Amino acid sequence: MLGEFEYLVLTAAVRLNSAAYGASIRSEIATLTGRVCALGALYTTLDRLEAKGLIETWMGDATPLRGGRAKRLVRITGKGIAAAKSFYETVERVSHGVSWAGNRESAMA
Amino acid sequence: MLGEFEYLVLTAAVRLNSAAYGASIRSEIATLTGRVCALGALYTTLDRLEAKGLIETWMGDATPLRGGRAKRLVRITGKGIAAAKSFYETVERVSHGVSWAGNRESAMA
DNA sequence: GCATTATACCTACATTGTAGGACTAATGCG
């Protein structure tokens, strides 16, 4: 099953859409969670996700910018979406009615 | 940070309340997720959660039942609740607006 | 051409997930 960081990466890639590549995914994660992750952590995870067929990556063009190297672009696959969905649904199902997940209607009563 | 399985165990313990112990947590997880976990996996996780101060465990009485051995009872600590809450909120925040997490209102529009 | 900058990527280690089997203590029954 998916780990938490893998889920984060998958989600960030979906949000960024065609602008998803190593560095942008990293800053997206920093924005979303408030924690910065090491680049090494990210690329390792990208490799593993690709090996599992949950994302596809390919090299894009260089951007006309000082230091604008070619980017490794990322796109989530159908399989990746299914895995992310399944992770999310498990968390939701399990959390339903528990105090920290909004038990306003009191699960027990 | 918390792993997914650790979150599952924490949540199951909260749901079971005073009836939370190794075997009952295991069947709760099976009910919630549809997947059975090995007992070894569970006890290892219990040990690690206790080491991190997220749960407390102690030995209870034997039940008057054939094979009714003493149970290792489990209770989540305040720290455990905080960790679970934080895990849940991260997943929620990150998933907001993404297709598999109910984008009925179309995040982009 | 050389400094500067954006970006990729490799290597090693820590933490978490998973599995299976072994051990223990209680009851029930002959």
Add this chain to the structure above:
DNA sequence: CGCATTAGTCCTACAATGTAGGTATAATGC
């Protein structure tokens, strides 16, 4: 009483994931 049966715990080993830091490469600007 003692042995089979059963509910339950727990140990050991390994696989998968998470994390960190450092290094390499290619583009621009001067």
